[in-house]
Amino acid sequence: MNRWARPPRSEAGFTLMEVMIAAALLAMMGLILGTSISTVMGAIRDNRELQDRYHSARVALGRMQREIAMAYVSRHQGENKATKTIFLGKENRLAFTYMGHRRIARGGLESDQGVVEYSLEREAGGLARLVRREKVIIDDTPEKEGRREVLAEDVVKLEFEYWSMDKESWESDWKVEIDRAAEEQRQKEAAAAMATGMTGNAALANAVVKQQSRRDKERHGPEENWLPVRVRIRLTLATSDEDLELDFETQTRVRIARPIDFQQAYKPKDFQDTLNPYAPVPAVTPGSFNVPTAGGAAGGLFGGGAGGAAGVTP
Numbered sequence: 001m002n003r004w005a006r007p008p009r010s011e012a013g014f015t016l017m018e019v020m021i022a023a024a025l026l027a028m029m030g031l032i033l034g035t036s037i038s039t040v041m042g043a044i045r046d047n048r049e050l051q052d053r054y055h056s057a058r059v060a061l062g063r064m065q066r067e068i069a070m071a072y073v074s075r076h077q078g079e080n081k082a083t084k085t086i087f088l089g090k091e092n093r094l095a096f097t098y099m100g101h102r103r104i105a106r107g108g109l110e111s112d113q114g115v116v117e118y119s120l121e122r123e124a125g126g127l128a129r130l131v132r133r134e135k136v137i138i139d140d141t142p143e144k145e146g147r148r149e150v151l152a153e154d155v156v157k158l159e160f161e162y163w164s165m166d167k168e169s170w171e172s173d174w175k176v177e178i179d180r181a182a183e184e185q186r187q188k189e190a191a192a193a194m195a196t197g198m199t200g201n202a203a204l205a206n207a208v209v210k211q212q213s214r215r216d217k218e219r220h221g222p223e224e225n226w227l228p229v230r231v232r233i234r235l236t237l238a239t240s241d242e243d244l245e246l247d248f249e250t251q252t253r254v255r256i257a258r259p260i261d262f263q264q265a266y267k268p269k270d271f272q273d274t275l276n277p278y279a280p281v282p283a284v285t286p287g288s289f290n291v292p293t294a295g296g297a298a299g300g301l302f303g304g305g306a307g308g309a310a311g312v313t314p
Contacts, residue, residue, distance in 0.1 A: 046240070046241075049239060049240060050239070050246075053154075053237050053239060054246070056151075056152045056153070057152065057235055057237055057246065057248045059152075060130055060151040060235065061233060061235060061248060063132075063151065064151075064252070065250055065252040067098055067100050067116055068096070068098075068233075069253055069255055070098045070099045070100040070255065070256075071087055071096040071097065071227060072098065072099060072227070072256040072260060073085040073086065073087055073097065073178050073259045073260070074097075074178065074260040075178060075260060076260065076261075076262065077178070077179070082139060082140055083138050083139060083140065084139070084140050084141070084142055084177065084179040085097040085138065086115070086142050086176065086178075087175070087176040088174075088175055088176075088177070089162050089173060089174035089175065089228070090160070090173060091159060091172045092119070092158050092160070093118065093119045093120075093160075094118050094160050094231075095117035095118075095133075096115070096116060096117075097113065097115050097138055098113070098114060099112050099113055100114075101113060101114035101134070101136055110137070114136045114137070114138065115133075115134065115138060115146065116135075117132070117133040117134075117146070118130065118132055118133075118151075118160075119133070120155060120158050127155060127156065127238055128155045128156075128158075129150050129153055129154075130151045130152040130155045130158060130235070131149070131151070132149050132150075132151050133146040133147070134146050134147055135147075140179065152235070152237065154238040154239075155235065155237060155238075156237065156238050156245055157234070157235070157236040158233075158234070158235055158236075159235075160172075160231060160232070160233060160234075161232040162174040162228035162230075162231055162232075163229055163231070163232070164221060165226075166219055166220055171228070174222050174227075174228050175222055176222045176225050176226070176227060176259075178225055178259065220257070220258075226257055226258060227254045227256070227257045227258075228254060229257045230251055230252065230254065231252050231254065232251045233249065233250050233252070234248070234249045235248045236248070
């Protein structure tokens, strides 16, 4: 045997078919892994989009809810008629004067009153945006000018409805404008003076002039300058899925539904016997509310009991 002879080579190794099968399996596993990662990333992206939409709707509806609750109109007006209070409600637009403005700049000519408007503005080839316009000074043209800001993007639909206490139904339109308050007051005074001259009785003249006001008090519509006691808001936002739209709805209570008039005292009765389920409880102590007096008997809160005139034994 030749000791310099080479040992025989090993015949072990991969055939071409085995390499091709391994490459196919590796490609298939990579495809499955890539598809899974893409699906997970798409779900995360869709979830974030839904969260953004819900957050946007919650912020927009919450702000509208708070500001509409502070809406008001006033019968008071300067002699030069420099102010005009409004509540102009349409199906997809609402403008009103309110008492919720926050003063930020020191020394600014602002107060807690202002004008706010909510509307939709559409861009060319795109969806609408919910825009808030605020005017910090109430003048004779509250429908114009003001600072604009976007509350929500990709808005499909915005709807407002206004609850009528008289009709007990939701209305799609509510218009109240008080810009002739000073003139109307002078007309009432002139009518009272004329009636006094005709009848010679001032008390009778005032009663005749106030008769219409009493009739108006029995109604609570825009013709009597009342605001709706509730406002319902519907907001629909679009998503990346064309078949999916997000609908949101809320209601808010208008706390000062009656026009402000400091020339007429507000009585608890004015807030009773209305169809407003949110009417405040009158600040009157019920007659059935009795407290024991020092004499042992039960008397009214300020009524005299057995212990004395004020219910306390001297």
